[in-house]
Amino acid sequence: MRRKTKLIHGGISGDPHTGAVSVPIYQVSTYKQEGVGGHKGYEYSRTGNPTRHALEQLIKDLEEGYAGFAFGSGMAAITAVMMLLNSGDHVILTDDVYGGTYRVMTKVLNRLGIESTFVDTSDLTNIEKNMKPNTKAIYIETPTNPLLKITDIQETAELAKKHGLLTIVDNTFSTPYWQTPIALGADIVVHSATKYLGGHSDVVAGLVVVNSEQLAKDLHFIQNSTGAILGPHDSWLLMRGMKTLGIRMEEHEQNTRKIVEFLVNHPAVKKVYYPGLETHPNHEIAKKQARGFGGMVSFDVGSAEKADRLLNSVKYFTLAESLGAVESLISLPAKMTHASIPKERREELGITDGLVRISVGLEDVEDLIEDLTQALNG
Numbered sequence: 001m002r003r004k005t006k007l008i009h010g011g012i013s014g015d016p017h018t019g020a021v022s023v024p025i026y027q028v029s030t031y032k033q034e035g036v037g038g039h040k041g042y043e044y045s046r047t048g049n050p051t052r053h054a055l056e057q058l059i060k061d062l063e064e065g066y067a068g069f070a071f072g073s074g075m076a077a078i079t080a081v082m083m084l085l086n087s088g089d090h091v092i093l094t095d096d097v098y099g100g101t102y103r104v105m106t107k108v109l110n111r112l113g114i115e116s117t118f119v120d121t122s123d124l125t126n127i128e129k130n131m132k133p134n135t136k137a138i139y140i141e142t143p144t145n146p147l148l149k150i151t152d153i154q155e156t157a158e159l160a161k162k163h164g165l166l167t168i169v170d171n172t173f174s175t176p177y178w179q180t181p182i183a184l185g186a187d188i189v190v191h192s193a194t195k196y197l198g199g200h201s202d203v204v205a206g207l208v209v210v211n212s213e214q215l216a217k218d219l220h221f222i223q224n225s226t227g228a229i230l231g232p233h234d235s236w237l238l239m240r241g242m243k244t245l246g247i248r249m250e251e252h253e254q255n256t257r258k259i260v261e262f263l264v265n266h267p268a269v270k271k272v273y274y275p276g277l278e279t280h281p282n283h284e285i286a287k288k289q290a291r292g293f294g295g296m297v298s299f300d301v302g303s304a305e306k307a308d309r310l311l312n313s314v315k316y317f318t319l320a321e322s323l324g325a326v327e328s329l330i331s332l333p334a335k336m337t338h339a340s341i342p343k344e345r346r347e348e349l350g351i352t353d354g355l356v357r358i359s360v361g362l363e364d365v366e367d368l369i370e371d372l373t374q375a376l377n378g
Contacts (some may be wrong), residue, residue: 004247007177011061014247024051026045026232028232052232055070055239060348065211073194077192080208081190084218084260085137085338089114089115089134089136090116091116092116093105093139094118094119096349096350097145102341121142122142122282138159138167140156140170141172141173142173145173146351147350148296150275152289159202167181170189172195172324177245182209187212188205188208189260191207193205196249196323198243199324201325203238252360254365260272260274264277269304269376270300270302271300272298272299296323296357299355306356308332309378311330314375325361327361328368
């Protein structure tokens with residue numbers, strides 16, 4: 001089954017009881033049992049819900065894994081995955097991860113004894129030299145947020161297996177339409193499904209896919225024990241959004257390529273970050289492991305004042321947190337998505353006060369370019 005077909009027919013398709021084409025919303029908390037333990041596969045909706053299960057089967061099929069899990073947010077998904085570890089364990093993470101990931105590792109999970117080290121994983125030597133005897137996992141974003149760095153998933157997974165470590169990949173930016181990390185050797189894939197998978201700025205959700213029966217058992221135990229599940233209505237909304245993921249991702253990319261070309265040639269733009277550019281340091285790796293380069297672009301206009309002027313001048317780009325929706329969004333990572341990272345750390349990474357991140361939507365690309373033109377020239 002090819003990717004676009006799998007988006008429509010993957011997982012559980014329709015309702016065999018009524019013939020409904022869409023999976024029903026099972027807005028239910030508990031289920032009748034014929035006798036003690038004699039249920040029909042569901043007993044309580046924290047443990048399992050038919051609508052959520054259909055979504056979990058769909059993401060499992062799309063990511064080519066063993067089992068899928070749906071959570072109340074991307075951060076709930078990431079936190080649940082980190083709960084697979086024990087106190088005293090150590091994780092190596094990509095240095096410019098999403099600010100929420102940095103925050104939960106350095107302000108919450110560290111209090112439970114889970115250690116973390118942030119390194120530039122686009123250079124594998126940084127991973128190996130930061131391994132400790134208690135290192136248990138490597139967590140990578142690729143492309144990263146917001147600098148669009150690329151890490152070689154296959155080589156990272158091979159290195160992890162050599163040392164008996166888990167490989168965890170945040171696949172939010174690429175989605176399984178462009179990139180399937182489990183097929184490249186990853187053990188766990190996480191998504192902020194709020195973004196491209198939902199695609200319409202109307203649902204907050206997180207998804208995880210694992211590659212083995214044991215990881216599935218362990219993560220289900222955590223999901224059921226801690227309870228950060230996705231509700232049935234949000235599960236249904238997410239499945240509806242995912243049906244059009246393929247055509248959306250292709251259109252996002254077509255628009256983005258034209259906008260990147262415009263930005264590269266504009267005198268007010270100092271630097272453009274996009275893995276589709278041949279000048280990107282890991283462009284060839286991106287070409288090798290992904291089928292597309294995505295709809296996220298970051299560019300530096302040189303100062304906070306110029307960035308603020310740009311953000312205040314655009315008409316079609318909505319100033320907002322989040323990304324991956326049908327509408328184009330614009331943000332200033334240093335003051336928004338990555339504000340939880342200390343300023344000195346941001347500057348060290350290259351997340352300057354003049355760095356602007358855009359999520360290119362599905363509007364007419366000429367309107368978007370005209371909007372950026374007047375904002376940059378103003």
